[in-house]
Amino acid sequence: MNLSRHRHRTVFGLPALVLLITMAGCSSADDSASTVVPSPGAKAAKLCRNLDQVLPSKVDGESRHDPGPASALTAGWGGPAIILRCGVTQPPKMIDPKVPVGADPDAVAGGVDGVQWLMEKRDGGGNRFTTANRLVYVEVTVPEGADNSGALIDLAPAVKKAIPVGIAD
Structure with missing residues (x-):
């Protein structure tokens, strides 16, 4: 027994x-990436869901592998990942009138295929880009060694299609 x-x-x-x-x-x-999911208002969240539906399957030659936790407000490509977060808050460097964008060597404004971006160097390498003059702020982090312009060129058509020009709330 x-x-x-x-x-x-x-x-x-x-x-x-x-x-x-x-x-x-x-x-x-x-190598799974994880990221903080933004918490925008209902109007911005709807625009972000629209963006998620038109995002490319490849960015800078890398296939899409979304970070956790799963959300229509975040997307990722490659590893180390290029991460997109939609509905983020306005970056402080866009807000502070005492620090004009051109005066900060770590923050540069520019446009790629009709989408305006604020570029900020990240501690530990890589860059963070945040859309300007759109109804929702979209943030893209590009790891060190990845092609910044390639990522932004690949993402610009989706941003233009889903996030209208305007002033974000």
Whole structure:
């Protein structure tokens, strides 16, 4: 009788062990990106969902692999990932009247294919770009070594199509 109880534990333990090994293979050791999901108002969230529907499958030659947690407000391509977040708050460097954009060497304004961007250098490398003069702020982070212009050129048509020109709330 002890033997059959032991077999039951062994049979029950084997699937649990397989599950544990499988989960360990998918743990944080992989290159999955994660990001903070913005929390815009209803109007901005609707525009962001529209943007998500027209985003390209490839950016700078990299395939789309969205970061976690899953959201229509975020998207990602490649690894290290180019990350897009829609509905972010206005960057402080766009707000502070004491710091004109041209006066800060780490913040540069420019346009790519009809979309205006504020570029900020990120601590640890890479750049952050935030749309200007659109009804919703869209942020794109490009890791060090990736092609900034390639990413923005690939994303500009979707931004132009889904996020109208205007002043964000």
